[in-house]
Every structure is written in structure tokens, then in C-alpha cells.
Amino acid sequence: MKITVVGTGYVGLVSGACFADVGIEVVCVDIDKKKIDKLKNGIMPIFEPGLEEIVKRNYASGRLHFSTNLAEAIQDSDVAFIAVGTPPGEDGSADLKYVLAVAEEIGQNMSDYIVVATKSTVPVTTGKKVQQTIQAALDNRGSDLEFAVASNPEFLKEGAAVEDFLKPDRIIIGVEDERAQKIMKRLYKPFQLSGDRIIYMDIPSAEMTKYTANAMLATKISFMNDIANLCELVGADANMVRKGIGSDPRIGNKFIYPGVGYGGSCFPKDVKAIVKTAKQYGYDLRVLQAVEAVNEDQKHTLVNKVKKHFGEDLSGMVFALWGLSFKPNTDDMREAPAIVIIDELRAAGATVKAYDPIAMEEAKEVYVGDKISYCNDAYDACVDADAVLLITEWSEFRLPSWKAVGKLLKNKVVFDGRNIYDRKYLNEMGFIHYGIGLGAENHVKVEG
Ligand code: UDX
Numbered sequence: 001m002k003i004t005v006v007g008t009g010y011v012g013l014v015s016g017a018c019f020a021d022v023g024i025e026v027v028c029v030d031i032d033k034k035k036i037d038k039l040k041n042g043i044m045p046i047f048e049p050g051l052e053e054i055v056k057r058n059y060a061s062g063r064l065h066f067s068t069n070l071a072e073a074i075q076d077s078d079v080a081f082i083a084v085g086t087p088p089g090e091d092g093s094a095d096l097k098y099v100l101a102v103a104e105e106i107g108q109n110m111s112d113y114i115v116v117a118t119k120s121t122v123p124v125t126t127g128k129k130v131q132q133t134i135q136a137a138l139d140n141r142g143s144d145l146e147f148a149v150a151s152n153p154e155f156l157k158e159g160a161a162v163e164d165f166l167k168p169d170r171i172i173i174g175v176e177d178e179r180a181q182k183i184m185k186r187l188y189k190p191f192q193l194s195g196d197r198i199i200y201m202d203i204p205s206a207e208m209t210k211y212t213a214n215a216m217l218a219t220k221i222s223f224m225n226d227i228a229n230l231c232e233l234v235g236a237d238a239n240m241v242r243k244g245i246g247s248d249p250r251i252g253n254k255f256i257y258p259g260v261g262y263g264g265s266c267f268p269k270d271v272k273a274i275v276k277t278a279k280q281y282g283y284d285l286r287v288l289q290a291v292e293a294v295n296e297d298q299k300h301t302l303v304n305k306v307k308k309h310f311g312e313d314l315s316g317m318v319f320a321l322w323g324l325s326f327k328p329n330t331d332d333m334r335e336a337p338a339i340v341i342i343d344e345l346r347a348a349g350a351t352v353k354a355y356d357p358i359a360m361e362e363a364k365e366v367y368v369g370d371k372i373s374y375c376n377d378a379y380d381a382c383v384d385a386d387a388v389l390l391i392t393e394w395s396e397f398r399l400p401s402w403k404a405v406g407k408l409l410k411n412k413v414v415f416d417g418r419n420i421y422d423r424k425y426l427n428e429m430g431f432i433h434y435g436i437g438l439g440a441e442n443h444v445k446v447e448g
Contacts, residue, residue, distance in 0.1 A: 001024050001183075002027075002076055003024055003026055003081065004027045004029060004074050004080045005029065005080075006029045006030075006084055007102075008030040008032075008036070008039065009085060010046060010156075010158060010161060011119050011120060012028060012030075012081070012084070013046070014156060014161040014165050015154060016028040017058055018162060020058035020064035024190075026064050028065070028067070030066075030068065036066045046331065047331040070102070070105050071109035074110055074114060078187070079183060079187060080115070080116050082117070082130070084098040084102055085120065092272035092275065093123065093277070094273045096123070099126065100129060100133050103130040103134050104134070106147075107133065108140075108141065110134075111145070113146050115149075115177075115184065116130060116147060116148070117149070118150075118153075118207075119153065119154050121269075121273075122207060123211075123277050124204050125207075126207060127151050127207060130149050134149070148175070148176075150173060150203070152172065153206060153207070153210035158330040168193065171198045173198065173206065174206025174207065175203070176203060181200060215288055218262055218288075218291050218292075219287065219291045221256075221257075221261075221267075222262075222291040223291075223294075224257065225258050225294055225298045225301075227241065228258035230437075232436075232437050238437030238438060242257065257418070259298075259337075259417060260298060260299060260302055260391060261295045261301075263337050264335055268335045272292065298337075299337045300344065302341060302391075302436075309413060313349060314348035314349045314350035315348075316349065318350065318410075319352050320353050320354075320355075320375075320385035320387070321342070321353070321381065322356075322378050322381065322391060322394075322397045323338065323391040324359045324360065324363045324367075325338075325356060327392060328394045331358045332362070333362045333366065333367040337417070338392070342354075342368050351372075351373070354375065355374070355378050355381040356394070357394050379401075384408075385409055388409060388415070390418060391417050391418075406430065412432065413434070414434065418436075419437075419438065421435075
């Protein structure tokens with residue numbers, strides 16, 4: 001089998017490399033020539049565990065190709081995956097211009113039956129638009145070639161993308177054409193999933209599945225953040241509540257960790273986009289609007305605690321930030337709560353010293369640039385700082401030497417945005433520990 005994957009972002013590059021790894025011939029296409037040249041030289045555009053190895057291995061074996069020429073790539077491809085970006089427009093709806101441009105180019109250049117499958121998260125009805133766009137391009141050429149569209153949303157998580165792709169929980173395939181279904185079935189055969197884990201359905205349902213999955217996960221997080229905030233007020237411990245409810249299999253113990261709010265390229269964008277889609281159909285998705293509002297507020301929680309402790313005016317104060325990326329094991333800074341936290345600390349007059357194991361380059365380039373100073377390690381960030389804020393729960397922040405940290409900080413105060421530290425132990429070491437929803441003792445000051 002041969003496939004073309006258009007777009008070498010997270011989804012496209014990981015999908016292309018993993019399909020090649022199970023023996024399929026893959027051409028990854030991107031309009032960005034620099035990116036393609038770099039990939040040919042083994043330079044990854046993103047940091048993702050295991051990706052470089054799998055790309056290099058399959059490129060060397062000749063199964064994985066990189067090209068800027070879509071027209072050429074799709075010749076004798078069984079499937080063309082569209083995995084280009086769908087950035088949010090001003091009004092929150094997903095912008096389809098890149099997706100439809102690819103569809104048009106496929107219609108203009110295809111020379112045989114092909115399945116065109118969307119892998120990017122696209123709003124419901126995109127399948128139909130892709131179909132119409134390809135058909136219009138064929139009509140323009142006076143061609144009567146046949147094709148089928150499919151929706152094959154990707155559920156991979158950043159930081160675990162390769163593993164998620166190779167060992168998926170489930171595969172969703174929206175397809176309404178028998179021939180196309182057979183081709184998709186063959187394509188996923190190497191993944192050896194038992195029958196009920198490949199789910200075939202109509203295209204709009206597949207599109208809705210992706211949004212609903214992300215919206216549900218975002219809901220779990222915002223729900224728990226809301227509850228954590230209440231726990232704090234009533235003197236309960238959100239960690240215990242989490243364990244308590246998580247033991248009910250109907251609820252499950254995942255994605256109920258309170259924190260500084262969800263970020264990344266998917267949850268914020270997808271929640272906004274599905275709310276917008278619903279509005280277009282005259283329906284109000286009230287739960288999801290609340291999910292988004294809670295998340296926006298949650299990004300301010302940690303700085304609110306800083307202000308409660310040190311006062312509203314943070315002029316002349318210095319804060320150490322541990323972690324910048326929106327979650328560990330990625331350099332992705334998109335919608336990272338750290339951006340809001342940095343802006344707020346600076347607006348109150350403070351300066352910020354940050355350290356992140358991987359994301360500092362990304363942060364410098366696009367997101368927080370020279371607004372902060374970048375440090376060599378977690379301890380370096382604490383030198384002469386007034387307190388430390390844990391934003392991203394990278395493994396290397398989990399067990400620091402508090403003795404060393406205590407010597408470096410001006411005040412022994414820790415704002416733990418992910419509840420990863422043991423308050424009792426920290427208190428014994430003379431630290432004040434603030435967490436998210438960790439009960440009334442949050443406000444009890446400890447000597448030291
Ligand atoms: C998500 C989905 O998990 C994935 O299936 C989809 O394809 C794309 O969107 P990703 O954005 O990579 O993946 O990150 P994920 O690991 O899901 O985390 C999202 C955000 O939620 C992070 O900011 C994380 O810190 C936050 N989170 C997660 C919490 O605050 N609490 C939790 O309990 C879990």
C-alpha cells in the first residue's frame with residue numbers, strides 16, 4: 001500500500017512515520033520546503049519522544065519519503081490523509097482554508113481512485129466540504145474519476161504521540177463507501193486491533209466523536225478545577241476527593257487532576273470550535289461554555305495565591321518558574337497557562353526567572369520572548385527569587401533538594417500548580433506550600 005500524508009505537524013508527521021514503521025510506503029508532504037529539507041536531514045520540527053528515531057529509521061529504509069510536491073505524491077497513493085492545521089479563526093471556529101486547499105489540489109491532480117481522509121480535527125460537515133471541493137476540481141477538468149472521502153480522527157497525545165499511534169485505544173473511521181472502507185481496513189490491519197476497537201461509522205459521527213472526546217476530557221478537568229476551588233473554601237482536600245471519586249469505574253481516575261488549567265493545541269481550540277458549531281445550528285452548548293470559562297479563570301489561580309501571600313503589588317519581586325510548556329514531555333507552548341501566569345506576574349511588577357527542560361527555545365521564539373530570563377536549571381531559577389511556582393509537572397521537578405532550594409530562595413514559599421509536592425514534608429522543611437484545592441491549611445503560615 002502507498003499513502004500520502006499532507007501536513008508534517010504533530011499529527012501528520014507522527015502518523016506518516018508510524019504508518020511507514022508498520023510497512024506502508026508513505027510520502028509526507030508539506031508546502032514548507034525548509035521543513036521538508038530538515039526532515040530529510042533527520043532534523044525534527046518538534047520535540048516528541050521516539051519520533052526522531054522512527055523517522056530516521058523509516059527514511060533510511062526508503063519507506064518514508066518527504067516531498068513538497070503533492071501532485072506527484074498522490075499518484076498511485078491508495079489514501080491521501082489531510083493533516084494540515086485548522087487554526088481557530090477570530091470567532092473561535094476552525095479555519096478550513098488549508099484543508100480545502102489540499103482537497104482542491106488533490107482534485108486537480110489525482111489520476112486514479114483515491115480515498116481522501118481527514119486526520120486533522122475538523123468541524124462536523126467538513127467531510128462534505130472536502131467531497132464537494134474535490135468534485136468541483138474534477139468537474140473543472142472535465143474528469144469523471146471516482147474518489148471517496150473518509151474521516152479518521154487522530155487521538156494521539158503530545159508527549160506520547162508515537163506510542164499512542166502504534167498502540168491506539170481505538171480507531172474511528174467515518175466512511176460511507178464500501179471500497180474505501182476495505183482500503184482503510186487494510187491500512188489498519190498491521191495494528192492488530194481486535195474487532196470492536198476499530199469502529200466504522202458515518203462521516204459526521206466520526207467528526208463529532210473527535211470533538212466530543214476532547215470536550216469530555218476538558219470537561220473532566222474544568223469540573224475538577226471547579227470542585228478543587230470549592231474544596232479549598234470548605235477545608236477539604238481535592239487530592240483525597242479525586243482519589244475518592246476516581247475509584248468509581250464509572251468516573252475513572254484519569255483527567256481529574258486539578259491544576260493551573262488545560263492548555264495545548266487541542267482542548268482550548270476544540271472546545272471553542274464545537275461551541276461555535278452548535279451556535280451556528282442555533283444551539284447553546286451551555287456545559288462547554290462553562291468548561292471554557294472555568295479554564296480561563298483557572299489560569300489565574302496560582303497568581304491569585306501569590307498575591308494573597310505577598311500582596312497585590314509585586315514590584316521588585318522575583319519569581320522562579322518551574323516549567324513553561326502546557327504539559328510535560330513536550331516543547332509545545334500553545335495556550336500554555338505559563339503565558340498567562342508570566343503576564344500577570346509582570347503586570348503586578350514582578351520579574352520572572354524560568355527554567356523548562358525542553359520548551360525554553362520555543363518560549364523564546366514565539367511566546368514569552370525576552371519578557372523573562374531563562375535559567376540553566378531549576379536551582380538556578382531560584383537564586384535570589386522570592387518564591388517558586390511549579391507550573392509544569394516535568395519528572396525532574398518532582399523530587400528537588402528542598403534543602404538547596406530553601407537556601408537559594410529569599411522566602412521558603414512554594415506555589416505548587418499541579419499538587420505534586422508533599423505538603424507535610426515541605427512544612428517540616430520550613431516551607432509554606434500552596435496547592436490547588438488542598439484545604440484550609442493552605443492559609444496557615446508555618447514558621448521558617
Ligand atoms: C489531547 C487529547 O488527550 C488527545 O486525545 C487529542 O488527540 C489531542 O488533545 P494533548 O493536547 O496532547 O492531547 O494533551 P493532554 O495530555 O490530553 O493534556 C491536555 C491538558 O490538560 C494539559 O494542559 C494538561 O496539563 C491538562 N490536564 C490533563 C489537567 O489539567 N488535568 C488532568 O487531569 C489531565
